[in-house]
Amino acid sequence: MSSKAKLLSALRIVLLWTALLIPLGLSVGSLCAFFLWALKAVTDYRLSHPSILFALPIAGVGVGLLYYWCGGKAEGGNNLIIDEIHKPGGGVPLRMAPLVLLGTIISHLFGASVGREGTAVQIGGSIAGGIAKLFNLSPQSTRLLLTAGIAAGFGAVFGTPIAGAIFALEVLALGELNYAALLPVAAASIIADWVCHLWGIHHTAYHVGFQGGSAQNGSFFHTNALLFIKVCLASIAFGLVSRCFARSIQFLSSTFKKLCPLPWLRPAIGGLLTILLVEILGTRDYLGLGVTSPLPDHPSIVNFFTLHHYTWSWFFKLIFTVTALSTGFKGGEVTPLFFIGAGLGNALAPLLNVPVDLLAGIGFVSVFAGAANTPLACTFMAVELFGATNIVYYAAGCFIAYITSGHTGIYQSQIIGYPKNIWSNLLAGRTLRDTHNLPPASIHKTTSQHE
Structure with missing residues (x-):
């Protein structure tokens, strides 16, 4: 030509x-x-x-x-x-x-x-x-x-x-x-x-005020070794929560299908359970998106970036969201995962002596990274939402959460291109959905033949 x-x-x-x-x-x-x-x-x-x-x-x-x-x-x-x-x-x-x-x-x-x-x-x-x-x-x-x-x-x-x-x-x-x-x-x-x-749509602004600190020689440096280690420890927790979220939806979805074979009737169960949870906890803070709260100082994604401390809000939101999604309500998982991650970061910050806004931001993207298996996208999201100053911490959080969450995820059609670790017996080319019903012995045998 x-x-x-x-x-x-x-x-x-x-x-x-x-x-x-x-x-x-x-x-x-x-x-x-x-x-x-x-x-x-x-x-x-x-x-x-x-x-x-x-x-x-x-x-x-x-x-x-x-x-x-x-x-x-x-x-x-x-x-x-x-x-x-x-x-x-x-x-x-x-x-x-x-x-x-x-x-x-x-x-x-x-x-x-x-x-x-x-x-x-x-x-x-x-x-x-x-x-x-x-x-x-x-x-x-x-x-x-x-x-x-x-x-x-x-x-x-x-x-x-x-x-x-x-x-x-x-x-x-x-x-x-x-x-x-x-x-x-x-x-x-x-x-x-x-x-x-x-069209005039404005997205919520999240503010991370932490901008690093001074090195011993007086120069400005964005990454502190001790802070980095603490972030890595918190990121393991973010990944484990990602894993828990995905596994819970899979388990409860299967359970509700057995309890109620009619797919159109299952949301009624989720609705009743949601009302029951509201009555037990005495709050409506965990309904809907949870980006902002009409009441000051109540749990919300925006408030997790402040100095107010919320110990168990991430856990309650996880329960509400898993209940709704596993019974068939339509929407998505990501914004609730933002809430869970930012809330967990807020809860861990005083325990680890880490700036609250920084760890809330890391949790915001890391729990999603682990649940969706998209660490690079979530690192870019952190930069677009919070700025690039703390990118080392955001990347560490997303990468560690991705590894820690294992071969689970909220998108069951994802193909395992490369297993997350060299010790995994999972085969490339299988979907996450396939791995749930695959006997471990069968995986090991097939992997050995492949190698």
Whole structure:
């Protein structure tokens, strides 16, 4: 092929992907803006009408029936999108976007402890799947566009476009990144985030005041050895909590399926348990997102960065969120994981004599890194949210939590590209879902043959 022909071919590819990524970013960014606006509106309504919580079981059944009658493959959620990227099959249904959008808004209106990332990712994947079908894209191009859809949704909903791009690549397989897809995926995430901001959406600002200290010779140095060791110790706890969160959802989801075979009825159980937890604890602090609190000094992500001490808030939020998600409420895991991580960092800070805002920020991203198996994306997220001054501590937290959480995760369709440690018997190429039912002896035998 001549140089001119190669140039024309490259130009056609650039124009094609420009025509694909711009509408993807515009539509996903706009839908995420509407979604975030709606979340604030329903949260404000719930706070001003607290008795609406008692209708949570009925609301859950309503969403369950909606998915039962109309959902089909859309019930697969984030895992369906990841599966389609690995092995394109029937595609991601376009109806996933309105279903998860409505389901999540209803969940938050009535007080379920769920997040928002799952909704944004499914909106992105659904729109990308629809565009792929419209243009009759090849399987390879469809996989790339679905990955860009994940990035667009994640980047727009959290206001972290670079973390969104890395997340979309990193979430597919443990230990692997497809850098060839980085440019189009980053473009989709940046466009979607930009559009979301143009709609007037403002993301919560988190302040980490810790900026390092002076070295012995008087020079300014960002990393202190003793502080670094303390951060590493705390990060082990962050990873263990990530593991506990993922395992708890898997165990309770299986348990509730056995107790109640009707999928549309299971949210009623979660709703009743949530009401019971509220009555036992005597507080509604653990309902919804928990980013801010209408009451001063009450547990919230923002308040975890202050000097107020919250010992067990992270644990209570874990219980509320696992209860809601394992019984079928729609939303996501990430914002509750932010709450759990920041809350745990706040609780550990005085015990380790570490600045509260610093350890809250590290916990914020590290628990998510361990649960989602995305340490690089979470390090970038910390930089985008808190600034780059403390990046060594953020990276250490995310990397250690990732290793400590083991081969568990909130996305069961993730492929194990490379096991997390050299002593693991898990085979590359298996999904996290596969490893749950694989006998240890069988894994060891197959691994030995592979080696």
